[in-house]
Amino acid sequence: MADPILAAHEIAPSCFDLSGRFQPASIRDQMLRGYLTVERLFESGRLTPHSQILIVGAGAGGVASGIQAARRGATVTIVEQANRPFVLQRDAGSRWIDPTQYDWPSGHWREGKFPWIERPPMPLYWEKGPASEIAVDWAEQLEAEVRLHRPRLLVRYSTRFECLIDIDSALERGSLQAVLADSAGSHVEIFDAAIFCHGFGRETTAIADYIGPLFWNDSCLRAWKDGQSTLVVGGGDGALQDFLLLTTGKRSARDIYDAILPTHLGLEIERETQSAEDQAQRASLWAANRLHDHAIQMWLEQIHRKLADQVLRNESSVRSALNNMVSGSRTHVTIAHRCSHFGRVYAINRFLALLIVRFLEDRNLRPRRSGVVAESIRSGEAAHSCDPSNPEWCYGYPHSVTFRADDCLAASQDCSAATPFDAPAIENFDRIVIRAGVEAPSGIAVRLNPGVEVSLWRWASHRQSLPYHAL
């Protein structure tokens, strides 16, 4: 029987793609993918201590893969185009990360560390905390492993993987030819296997000339002036995380949950959402098109919304905790997204976002525009004109946003019923955050034979149900 981990990620002979196009793809998931891929390659005898392995990307996924392969005795080269590892998290001073909070409502969601069981020993231990501090700690762990395995574990910074050439005959040759580029130029190097952990690609934070802050470059989100209104565009996890951060001021979903829900109530909600999330996850793995996804997300959202309404109706302690937390300008945060429901998001983000949306709606506010696209964004003051060459320049300056109803809603009867307006509407906001997903990275390619390049992103199915932990 083919090893399922290897089969899911092998995109060409001895080439494994673990990049962020797979779901789920949290930091913990990427580390686990890397660890499991390397372990299974050794278990199956496809890698041995004599193997030479190329790892592309020194993010959490690539470094976990590289350390594990070195621990198994192989010779490992990690290439990283930046001049240091963990670039995304390194500068994210105020972004809080947690290896288990997104496993809510599973029983272990409060562990807050990874790995949380002793065996097997896994690379890059971490505990919940600010992303930048964790990244510094990982970098120290990486340096210690490089010293320990010298010269078999090498990280080459400012080195870019360009492509693999002549992949058709890699099987006959028994080796891969990788084109790497550094300050000395491009050259070909030979490896027995390659593991691609090149990440998610570029985040979309712009609409026309408006440019907002990147997710991992979030410190400006905390700067807050009274009376300001804020718009978050997007219905995925990035948008929901920022909606929660901006409405509550809390650094993590776990903190909000603990501040709002007494333990007995939390346990009750966890029991109910566990069952709904499990059903949705199973259905989702076999969904074949957008309509299937639509139906699943609609159903899931209805369950979460019903729960949120019950909690708000019956639990005065929750209402008063929300009253304290979501007050002043925090009540002037709006989330706008394409469909009538949020995307395929983590359960805790969905539940908390709906709880806050319903709480604000009960106070006759309108925190959510669903079924809309933010079509254009224009500067609202003479002192600022949007300049696409100036990242994050627009954030914090008033802008007017033109929304139009999204035709994705035509896909479903239920959805079109939820359309809030059918003509373009213009609204003004003081601050705008755009979380519109990521674009596939450019330049990562496999050359099948001279002249034919295939992007790695075109291969293999992307939805997975990963284990929580290696056992």
Ligand SMILES: Cc1cc2nc3c(=O)[nH]c(=O)nc-3n(C[C@H](O)[C@H](O)[C@H](O)COP(=O)(O)OP(=O)(O)OC[C@H]3O[C@@H](n4cnc5c(N)ncnc54)[C@H](O)[C@@H]3O)c2cc1C
């Ligand atoms: C908007 C957004 C929000 C997220 N929020 C969370 C969150 O709250 N919690 C969480 O756990 N996870 C979150 N994630 C996921 C998290 O970012 C990843 O799981 C994590 O960064 C580890 O991924 P990785 O190692 O696969 O890739 P990355 O961390 O992206 O690292 C990839 C590396 O590859 C390098 N690279 C790319 N191309 C090349 C090339 N051609 N040659 C050499 N090097 C190359 C890049 O420079 C980069 O250093 C989020 C992701 C996004 C996009």
